[in-house]
Amino acid sequence: MASSSASSEASVPVSTGWMNWKDVFLQCVQPMIAVVLLLRFSSIVDEAGFTTTILLVFFTFLVSLVTGWSACTVVSRKSSEVGFVKTMLAYSSTEFALSFSIVYMICLLVATSTFLTSAAEAVLHIFSTFSLELLDGATHDLRLVSSVLSLVTLGLCLVRSRNARYARSFIFSLTCIAIALHLSSVMFRYGEYQLRRVSDRNAMIPSPPNDEISTIFSQLFPAAMCGLTILNIGSKLQNTAPRGALIAIAVSACFYGAAAMLDYVEFFARTTNATNMHGTNEYNEFLSYMYTTIPVAIVVSLACVLSAVTTLKYTAVILQSLGRSSQCRCILWLSKGYSKRDIPIRCLFILSTIQILISAIGSYDLLCIPTTVFYLFAYALFNFYVFLVKLSDPDIPSPPTLLSLAISGACFLASIYTNRHLALLIASIFGISYCFLLYVIRQETNEDGEECAKSMYPTVLEQMHELQQEPDSRRHYHPQILLLSGSPAARPGLVDFAHSITRGKSLLICGYIIPVSEIHKFGNLFIFEK
Structure with a gap:
């Protein structure tokens, strides 16, 4: 299968x-x-x-x-x-x-x-x-x-x-x-x-x-x-x-x-x-x-x-x-x-x-x-971050470093010149959200491994939501499953469940572990090679 x-x-x-x-x-x-x-x-x-x-x-x-x-x-x-x-x-x-x-x-x-x-x-x-x-x-x-x-x-x-x-x-x-x-x-x-x-x-x-x-x-x-x-x-x-x-x-x-x-x-x-x-x-x-x-x-x-x-x-x-x-x-x-x-x-x-x-x-x-x-303000933030990324990786085919920095500074100055109160408002929104998220992420990294794994739940849930809406012809989700089912004929429900996950488009192996004593009983049915 x-x-x-x-x-x-x-x-x-x-x-x-x-x-x-x-x-x-x-x-x-x-x-x-x-x-x-x-x-x-x-x-x-x-x-x-x-x-x-x-x-x-x-x-x-x-x-x-x-x-x-x-x-x-x-x-x-x-x-x-x-x-x-x-x-x-x-x-x-x-x-x-x-x-x-x-x-x-x-x-x-x-x-x-x-x-x-x-x-x-x-x-x-x-x-x-x-x-x-x-x-x-x-x-x-x-x-x-x-x-x-x-x-x-x-x-x-x-x-x-x-x-x-x-x-x-x-x-x-x-x-x-x-x-x-x-x-x-x-x-x-x-x-x-x-x-x-x-x-x-x-x-x-x-x-x-x-x-x-x-x-x-x-x-x-x-x-x-x-x-x-x-x-x-x-x-x-x-x-x-x-x-x-x-x-x-x-x-x-x-x-x-x-x-x-x-x-x-x-x-x-x-x-x-x-x-x-x-x-x-x-x-x-x-x-x-x-x-x-x-x-x-x-x-x-x-x-x-x-x-x-x-x-x-x-x-x-x-x-x-x-x-x-x-x-x-x-x-x-x-x-x-x-x-x-x-x-x-x-x-x-x-x-x-x-x-x-x-x-x-x-x-x-x-x-x-x-x-x-x-x-x-949004353009200034984005260009400034691209400028920082360009400094760390010069091979990125982004705009020249000085051009990104100049556009970022010009956008900051233009936003303040247009209306300094609104510029301060949007800067406060970004600063508060950034500091809050930075605090939360640091708290999560200082916790145990179970807490770190728990923090991945929303991301996995979002990916499952998107996978559910994706048509079958475009799905990139093709799991390869090893199913320890015992005898497949004895557990057809479990095999059908695993088959519904693969949808018949990826690898599914049903594993049947046979004890050594049973191998001696049915030894004439198996061929072993060193």
């Missing part, structure tokens, strides 16, 4: 077709160009000027490129791992991996709120075009619409869509068309058609001044939120994921550079030809407004909701993995998954509730500040 496992291991499918780098490219490029380029970039160019905008775009995408390069190095070295937490645990120490995962989970949660708030702003822009108001036409309407979109996002996360890849491609095509409309405004003289901002009636937090360089940088930096997205990619896409991520960063940088130049030309044309604009037909202006801003707003809404679905799923999976890697009972209950896809429903409901509360803060102009600060 034996079979070789080599054939089954060799039959594990490796993704080499269409869904390789293109799928990773779509997941990375969609959040980078969906929000900032169509929602705020025109006002950023008008307020900061062409030169300052180009410098900010260069710094933003340089940070994203170096961080994505480091992430690609991690993925290529640990391509057998699946998920952000497991990849970080395989690459770094336990205390840093878990603490950094907590920081990155907060970044994704705030980014989800930013996406949905941006989608709500686009919806309110459509309402304002037709003079529709739900509550006050300002912040309360924004909160109501973002809450509804949050529920829609939660429902999309729970429902399995087999055509999600094609929907993502379709929405990306619409985004490219909207960008073409945006960039061609100067050529066809559409005039001022950038999306309207929500009126400043927020009693919770006052809006920051738009002319400060820190505010302008905060509005731009969410375009670089995909630097660490590659670490969430599954093993099926990890072989060529670096190519898709780096191409996405390069394409987004080209988009923003072209948009900065064309928006500057448009702004110059508006100021020089202001006297000629009074004689235009109001009806034609309204038609051009309808045919440009309304489609752009619809595309922004769809793209932002799609990006929010992706980030919310990543956040829930990270929280589930943190629950499975922890021994604390108050977190362990979050590790339970449902259905064959191991959906973290509990994590999704908790995170969606927190996300709705974050979205209630206000518009994109407010939420972009914590998003920028948290991502800058």
Whole structure:
């Protein structure tokens, strides 16, 4: 009752077709160009000027490129791992991996709120075009619409869509068309058609001044939120994921550079030809407004909701993995998954509730500040750790040592300059979690061997959960079992149990130990060789 496992291991499918780098490219490029380029970039160019905008775009995408390069190095070295937490645990120490995962989970949660708030702003822009108001036409309407979109996002996360890849491609095509409309405004003289901002009636937090360089940088930096997205990619896409991520960063940088130049030309044309604009037909202006801003707003809404679905799923999976890697009972209950896809429903409901509360803060102009600060701090931590690893192992094909250190320091300084209170908050969260985990791990190492073995239980349990959800054709678990069953005919139940473990795809040997006295009785049935 034996079979070789080599054939089954060799039959594990490796993704080499269409869904390789293109799928990773779509997941990375969609959040980078969906929000900032169509929602705020025109006002950023008008307020900061062409030169300052180009410098900010260069710094933003340089940070994203170096961080994505480091992430690609991690993925290529640990391509057998699946998920952000497991990849970080395989690459770094336990205390840093878990603490950094907590920081990155907060970044994704705030980014989800930013996406949905941006989608709500686009919806309110459509309402304002037709003079529709739900509550006050300002912040309360924004909160109501973002809450509804949050529920829609939660429902999309729970429902399995087999055509999600094609929907993502379709929405990306619409985004490219909207960008073409945006960039061609100067050529066809559409005039001022950038999306309207929500009126400043927020009693919770006052809006920051738009002319400060820190505010302008905060509005731009969410375009670089995909630097660490590659670490969430599954093993099926990890072989060529670096190519898709780096191409996405390069394409987004080209988009923003072209948009900065064309928006500057448009702004110059508006100021020089202001006297000629009074004689235009109001009806034609309204038609051009309808045919440009309304489609752009619809595309922004769809793209932002799609990006929010992706980030919310990543956040829930990270929280589930943190629950499975922890021994604390108050977190362990979050590790339970449902259905064959191991959906973290509990994590999704908790995170969606927190996300709705974050979205209630206000518009994109407010939420972009914590998003920028948290991502800058996360990028600084990640690049600094890559710098330390590079010092210990110079053969790692990661970015140059001084470049990683320089980007890390620049991100730290930029996060403090943007908002020192938020930077101190996220630094405190990381420091407290790191010290706590370091204390717990040292306590476990000082205990007996039984305690050390006990600490491995959550890891083994997580691996068994993942093995249960893995299809038979892709399982790498092929045990070779020696079963001391006695006579197999006398214990068929035990043999069947062992066979159910191997599933007939790996080695199973049934051992029958016969005493010496019985060998003499049946000596004529055996042949012994020296």
